[in-house]
Amino acid sequence: MKILLVSWEYPPVVVGGLGRHVHHLATELAAAGHEVVVLTRRPSGTDALTHPTVDAMVEGVRVIAVAEDPPEFDFGQDMMAWTLAMGHSFIRAGLRLLAGERSWTPDVVHAHDWLVAHPSIALAEFFDVPLVSTIHATEAGRHSGWVSGPTNRQVHSVEWWLVTESDSLITCSASMRDEVNRLFGYDAGDITVIHNGIDVRTWPFAPSPRTSGPAELLFAGRLEYEKGVQDLLAALPRIRRSHPGTTLTIAGDGTQRDWLLDLARKHRVAKAVNFLGAVGHEDLVALMHRCDAIVLPSRYEPFGIVALEAAATGIPLVVSTAGGLGEAVQEPDTGLTFEPADVAGLTAAVRATLSDPDAAAQRAIRARARLTEEFSWAEVAERTAAVYLAAKRRVRHPVGRPDIPLRPLPERDPGNPVES
Template identity: 75%
Template sequence: MKVLMVSWEYPPVVVGGLGRHVHHLAEALADLGVDVTVLTRQPSGTDASTHPTTDTVVNGVRVIAVAEDPPEFDFGVDMMAWTLAMGHGFIRAGLRLLGQGWTPDVVHAHDWLVAHPSVALAEVFNVPLVATLHATEAGRHSGWVAGHVNRQVHSVEAWLARDADSLITCSASMSDEVTQLFGPDLAPITVIHNGIDVDAWSFAARAERTGPAELLFAGRLEYEKGVQDLLAAMPVIRRTHPGTTLTVAGEGTQITWLKELALTHGVAAAVDFAGRRDHHDLVALMHRCDAIVLPSRYEPFGIVALEAAATGIPLVTSTVGGLGEAVTDGETGRSFAPFDPAGLAEAVCDVLDHPQVAAVRARRAVERLTEEFTWRVVAQRTAAVYRAARIRPSAPRPRPEIPLRPMPDRDPNVNA
């Protein structure tokens, strides 16, 4: 089987979790004997006139990376123009495969940014189009897609979802979200959880705590990650567990707002906004802290929960989206409802009050990882989707409805 995988990020270009996902999936598929070619881009700022397309084989995966052409567009300012220019470069590189006599059996698109080249190349090669929707614009903004660019992104997502011959989501909740937003006449949706390289996240048993508790958040500092709820819960946690501190590892657009919230809640001195940490530092933080708290208000899956579980740190997560599927309350971690600082504080205090019980749950979480979330399992399930995919008959694609539900509990000073 031959697969053309299309992704706007792939190492060394990694923006977020999508790039890591595609990387591990591609190499795991190659290990299964699948002929994988990844069509991706070179780092921003590389001009096609001076940086020709590269074509290399890395760990059994053929990686074709195109430079920006033209280079004048800036993603942060001209997102749609930048995306279309990138897609044009992808199409040109994909068409060259025809001249080399290489034709895929399936095209696999990862998210809306590669919708245009993926749809075009699937039509040219006359093969099924499989699309993985890692998140949605509506979900990222709790239904608030009134902005012009937000509506454009939502429309492209709808087009990709409705044009695909088979769909993959990383959680059952994400499957429901896609059906609600873009259904009902979609291709079959298969839920395949994200995977994790357990060996890259070394396990360490919790040492008995002798001083104040240390909590950790790791992830992007965006509204949907719910760090504001964790900051609101910190005064309650510190009243029952004096001296408790919080390390916030990550960066994002909401950093200024979150620092202001820490001041508002009177916990600024107890919160360390540590910025983005490399892998080694993040593992060290997970080994040191008493619990990781992931209070997301929207989370298609939550790969950080798996990475943290592999290190042995007790998990305290919201029940939203994929987190509710990755963590079983009372068995592999503690959970609380999203948007609920009081429930968050109660779950954290339970972990701090009963460290031995929390350690038992942490070990159960690691055992579950090795059974359900290995990349080999993810690759096997994905290959099964490839084999089953068939080109669907052409049908009218109605314009998508634009969800305009206001974001709940929205701070008007925070950008969408």
């Protein structure tokens, strides 16, 4: 097949897990013999003079990285305007480099998240081919059901439009499938769940350390409210009462860093918490090999690829059951779990892990063994290609704007997917 993947991040421009997901999917599809083109972007804050559009073969994939247009939009301040401008540049580059100069027509367009809704819908319409979309997260999910702010409502409406226009949908977990069904009314039976994969070769295994001194816990991820680091900081004083000297290393950055620093001081654990900021791959692997357990206390998590990466390295897992984390980690076989926002449950799970390091190490070994069976990128690519083959471009009909509630989104009424 000829496959056009559209993503707002792709190496070397990587914001989070989505960029890594699309990269691995693209290279595995190419390795399987498909002709893959990725339409993506150059870094933010650049222009066509400093960072012109690039059209090159990379790892068997044709990557078209589009230059930013000159109008001055900043993602942090003008998110919707910036997103629309990016989409406009994608469409122009796609038509010129695909339909024009080299006359390449895809068999399917695959959109990754709402930020590329406009170019993906436009290009699928132009080429008259099926549109497949992977919904990696939702605005309502990230904000506990609330989409009352102007930007929240705009993002939610674009997500609704992308879902409505898609001929097939993919989610990375069963919980995400149910969320899309509840929010947008897309029949859950028509959504394919394909878990994220992992390349275990880049996350080498090492046995969990056996130390007699104080324990070291690790958190790795973005410092955002939905990641639940605030609950881990609240639990740390309790953990230190039963396991004196326990420290917490936080690898990652985000908008909530200053707030979390204040919380660490409020809970009187500031000296026991080390905020490292963003760390590179090798440093993160070294941290996973060094620490006694990784704690992922997410309140919202469509999948949680960090859990797979951690499992590959052999570090014991202590995670919330939020979304895909509850599917990726199976208690008691591969890790210990707790309910999202349950500080007492988090404390108990960490204490149990630290109190019996031999049992924790055995869970870690089983967790890594499960990765090679269920989460290989070759398996992900094969299942995704099957979705492409089955997708059929349906007849389009005009649709009105969604009715977006000001309060938390309710359980879906089958007759009104976004009932107010």
